[in-house]
Amino acid sequence: MIAALALVAGVVAGLILRPTVPGALEPYLPIAVVAALDAVFGGVRARLDGIFDSKVFVVSFISNVIVAALIVFLGDKLGVGAQLSTAVVVVLGIRIFSNAAAIRRHLFRA
Amino acid sequence: MSAPNSPMRPTGATRAVSPAQQLVDLVLNSHDPGYREAADRRQAAGGVLRWYDHPATAVGSLLIGFVLIVAYIHTNRAAPAAAKTHDSLVQRVHSAQDTADRLAARIAELNAQVNTVRGAGIGTGTLADRLAAAQLAAGQTAVTGPGLEVHLADPPVPKPGQDEDREGTTPIGATHLLTDADVRSVVNQLWADGAQAVSVNDIRITSTTSIRFAGEVVLVDFQSVTTPYVIRGIGAADELATGFAASAVAARYQTQSSALGIEFSFTERQKLTMPAGAPVSLRYAKGTTK
Numbered sequence: 395m396i397a398a399l400a401l402v403a404g405v406v407a408g409l410i411l412r413p414t415v416p417g418a419l420e421p422y423l424p425i426a427v428v429a430a431l432d433a434v435f436g437g438v439r440a441r442l443d444g445i446f447d448s449k450v451f452v453v454s455f456i457s458n459v460i461v462a463a464l465i466v467f468l469g470d471k472l473g474v475g476a477q478l479s480t481a482v483v484v485v486l487g488i489r490i491f492s493n494a495a496a497i498r499r500h501l502f503r504a
Numbered sequence: 505m506s507a508p509n510s511p512m513r514p515t516g517a518t519r520a521v522s523p524a525q526q527l528v529d530l531v532l533n534s535h536d537p538g539y540r541e542a543a544d545r546r547q548a549a550g551g552v553l554r555w556y557d558h559p560a561t562a563v564g565s566l567l568i569g570f571v572l573i574v575a576y577i578h579t580n581r582a583a584p585a586a587a588k589t590h591d592s593l594v595q596r597v598h599s600a601q602d603t604a605d606r607l608a609a610r611i612a613e614l615n616a617q618v619n620t621v622r623g624a625g626i627g628t629g630t631l632a633d634r635l636a637a638a639q640l641a642a643g644q645t646a647v648t649g650p651g652l653e654v655h656l657a658d659p660p661v662p663k664p665g666q667d668e669d670r671e672g673t674t675p676i677g678a679t680h681l682l683t684d685a686d687v688r689s690v691v692n693q694l695w696a697d698g699a700q701a702v703s704v705n706d707i708r709i710t711s712t713t714s715i716r717f718a719g720e721v722v723l724v725d726f727q728s729v730t731t732p733y734v735i736r737g738i739g740a741a742d743e744l745a746t747g748f749a750a751s752a753v754a755a756r757y758q759t760q761s762s763a764l765g766i767e768f769s770f771t772e773r774q775k776l777t778m779p780a781g782a783p784v785s786l787r788y789a790k791g792t793t794k
Contacts, residue, residue, distance in 0.1 A: 400562040404569025408577065415578045427575045430568040436539070437564075445543035448560035454538060455564055 397437065421470065422463045425479060428486040429458040435493035442500040458486070604727070612780060615644070643710035643781035647701045651776045652744035654690050656757065657732030658682050659765035681766055682731060684717035687724070689753050690735045691715065697747030699737030701778055705729040708781035725782055732767065741772040 415423055433455035440446040462482045469478030546552075626632045639645050661679050691709055694702050702709040707724045709715075716723045721730065737744055748754050748770060757768040 396558050397561050397565040400565035401569040404566040404571075405573045407566070408570045408573030412577055413574055415574060420578075423575050423578060426571050430571045433564070434568055440539040443539070445539045447539055447542035447546065448554075448557040448564070450538040450542045452560045452564040455568060 401434075421475065421479065422466060425462040425466060425482050425486075426459050428483050428490065429455060429462055432458060432486045432490050432493070435490050435497065439493045439496045439500070442497060462486070611783070615780070615783070642784060643701060643708050644783065646778060646780045647738060648775060648777045649701070649738040650741040650772070650774050651699065651701075651736060651738035652694065652697075652741060652748060652770055653773050653776065654694070654735040654737075654748070654770040655732060655767065656682060656686060656690060656735065657767035659767070680720055680731075681760070681764055682722070682733065684715050684722050686757075687722055687729075687733050687735065688715045690733075690757075693748060693751050693753040694735065694737035694739075694744065697737070697739070697744050697751070699739040699744060701738040703736050703778040705734055706779060708778050710781035710784055712784050712786075713781065736773070736776050736778065738776050738778065741774070745770070745772050 433451065436454065437446060437451045440450070465482060466475055466479045469475040622635070623632060626635065636645075640647065658681055659679055687704055691702055691704065704715070704724045707713075707727055707729065709724070713725045714723070716726075721728045722733070723729070754770070757766065760766050761768040
């Protein structure tokens with residue numbers, strides 16, 4: 395409940411502030427998005443499993459973003475940034491999908 | 505609910521797992537083991553809520569919502585920017601066209617003044633008549649009279665839903681068939697059939713008017729004209745129609761209109777009106793007699 399409200403509050407804050415993404419951070423935006431979605435789905439799944447933990451939730455989100463960003467940053471320096479960015483998105487995308495599948499199993503028992 | 509995950513728990517260090525299996529685990533076992541471990545630890549500690557649980561969840565969710573909406577805004581902000589650029593370009597083209605129209609009107613106005621002043625200077629007589637005739641022949645005056653109107657248009661662009669293909673998948677070459685050569689051949693045919701004045705989309709064709717093609721656009725006298733092309737010729741309407749109907753040009757477009765879908769038709773008109781053409785300024789040709 396708190397999480398949902400805070401999520402909405404974050405959306406509203408973003409809509410009000412309308413921050414511009416600096417050019418230097420632009421390549422990391424897709425990574426941040428998939429990491430955020432991964433954290434949401436992982437959190438919801440853990441909540442349904444009854445093992446949700448706030449520390450794990452926050453730390454996993456932030457560390458996922460940072461690690462993914464570092465990988466892509468390193469890739470940018472070595473000239474494979476776009477490919478690594480795709481790799482990160484694919485890995486996190488698979489996680490999102492299977493988490494969504496687990497949530498579906500929880501909710502619909504199917 | 506942990507049972508389905510147990511074979512894939514990567515926490516079991518004792519189990520020898522092949523690297524391939526690890527990869528499969530990584531992909532298939534999306535469940536973050538951290539949640540399970542944290543839950544176990546908390547169970548051991550008595551399962552009480554810590555003071556930071558709610559705030560941490562709230563802050564994390566806030567952050568996630570913020571990131572998602574920032575990405576959304578960022579994505580959608582770029583689209584209006586492209587539209588804005590497009591609009592500003594269109595606006596610039598329109599304002600340039602307005603300027604050109606204004607200047608053309610000014611030219612017409614000044615030409616009328618010149619004619620008045622000259623008429624007053626020359627008076628009436630053979631000289632004035634000869635001048636008027638020469639101006640008429642050179643396309644320097646607006647004219648009216650009976651003639652032939654030829655209508656030539658590209659096939660319509662398929663609308664989405666009408667076709668299996670989406671809009672935009674039709675190559676430009678399939679719908680933009682007509683080029684300067686087509687307009688020019690019709691114009692030349694009208695001249696050949698005895699037209700005394702010709703216009704394309706209300707741009708008068710004089711002896712020095714160019715009909716060119718630049719970037720998929722037909723330029724007549726350096727003004728862009730688009731499909732449908734309406735080519736008018738003033739002359740003896742019957743003769744024009746007969747001559748044009750019998751010409752190879754008409755036969756070609758009849759064939760193309762049935763084969764490729766271009767629109768082609770010509771009709772006799774009792775009254776056609778054309779504006780004056782742009783002033784002819786000969787830069788290289790010099791008169792040999794005075």
